[in-house]
Amino acid sequence: MGLLGALTLMLSGCESTESESARLGREGAKLIAGASTVGLGATNRAVHVGQVALVHGSGRTAAVVQLRNTGAGAQSDVPVLIDVRSPKGVSLYRNDIQGLEPSLQQMPLLPAHASAWWVDDQVLAASTPGLVKVRIGAAKGNAAKAGVVGSSARVQVSATSLGSDLAGPYLAGEVINHTGVAQHNMPIFAVGLRGGRVVAAGRALVPNLPASASKPTAFRIYLVGSPSGAHIELTSAPAVQA
Numbered sequence: 001m002g003l004l005g006a007l008t009l010m011l012s013g014c015e016s017t018e019s020e021s022a023r024l025g026r027e028g029a030k031l032i033a034g035a036s037t038v039g040l041g042a043t044n045r046a047v048h049v050g051q052v053a054l055v056h057g058s059g060r061t062a063a064v065v066q067l068r069n070t071g072a073g074a075q076s077d078v079p080v081l082i083d084v085r086s087p088k089g090v091s092l093y094r095n096d097i098q099g100l101e102p103s104l105q106q107m108p109l110l111p112a113h114a115s116a117w118w119v120d121d122q123v124l125a126a127s128t129p130g131l132v133k134v135r136i137g138a139a140k141g142n143a144a145k146a147g148v149v150g151s152s153a154r155v156q157v158s159a160t161s162l163g164s165d166l167a168g169p170y171l172a173g174e175v176i177n178h179t180g181v182a183q184h185n186m187p188i189f190a191v192g193l194r195g196g197r198v199v200a201a202g203r204a205l206v207p208n209l210p211a212s213a214s215k216p217t218a219f220r221i222y223l224v225g226s227p228s229g230a231h232i233e234l235t236s237a238p239a240v241q242a
Contacts, residue, residue: 037096038105040081042138046071047078047110049134053198054084054123055225058168061123062201062224063132064191069110076141076240078107080118080134087130093123103187103203106140108237116235119189119203121224141240154178155209155236157188158216162227169223171232174216175206179238183209187237190221192230200225200232209238 050066063082069075084093095104102108107118123129156176163170171190177183185205192200202223209217 036098037094038079038081038098040079040096040135040137041140044075044078044136044138047075047136049136050115051198052132052134053201054129054132055198055201056128057200057223057225060121060168060224061125061129062119062121062203063123064198064201065118065132065134066115067107067110067118067136068115069112072112074109074111074240075107075139076109078110078139079105079137080107081105081137082120082135083133084123084125084129085131085133086127089131092125092127092129095120101185101205103185103205103237108141108187108239116237117189117191117201117233118235118237119191119201121201121203121222155183155186155238157234157236162232167222169200169227171202171221171223171227172218173221173234174218175209175236176214176216177209177211177238179240180211181238181240182211183238186239188219188221189235189237190223191233191235192223192225192227193233194230198225199230200227 046069048068048070050068053064055062063084065080081096083091085091104120104122110116156178158174161172185207186209188204190202191198200223202221204219204221206217206219
């Protein structure tokens with residue numbers, strides 16, 4: 001399996017709690033008001049935005065962006081900056097805040113002529129968002145220098161089951177690193193589609209993946225939305241440099 005994989009699973013289990021919704025909204029407002037921001041840089045002419053969606057569930061919101069690299073070369077560390085707004089256009093959350101985890105602000109790797117999903121599952125908004133604006137910046141990394149050609153930098157991801165616990169619905173799976181580069185906090189993005197519409201999404205960070213490992217490492221992605229019966233697409237995003 002290359003960058004993007006897919007499966008269809010059914011979910012059984014309990015619904016997650018909404019008890020943290022108000023707290024998350026307050027935290028988001030404070031972050032936007034008080035933090036310094038990062039710049040986008042030059043506009044990326046090769047990477048285009050496909051489907052964009054917001055999914056809600058149990059007091060949480062996730063922003064989902066489909067990225068398409070139309071260029072002949074792989075791109076790494078591609079900035080993905082979002083502005084989540086109310087139905088009336090008022091900005092509620094932006095991910096250009098200094099200090100966020102890198103995968104919440106960029107796509108680590110996007111091979112040539114590839115389509116991939118990117119997910120921000122930590123949208124902190126004081127009210128229910130209605131739309132999201134997306135800007136894509138020029139790649140900050142040098143994939144060619146790191147020896148990445150097409151989709152040769154590869155991670156094999158296989159999802160095994162959907163479940164649910166007190167924290168909400170989740171996708172459990174395994175991953176093996178075939179990139180030849182040890183991976184640290186490598187993101188895996190999951191998007192659930194039903195009738196072509198995004199109905200669930202989530203993101204997990206795999207802390208450590210040894211280079212060219214023979215044994216899989218388990219991961220779990222907690223999903224925002226309703227994944228039951230959805231077609232799940234997975235995007236692994238390995239770094240191209242140690």
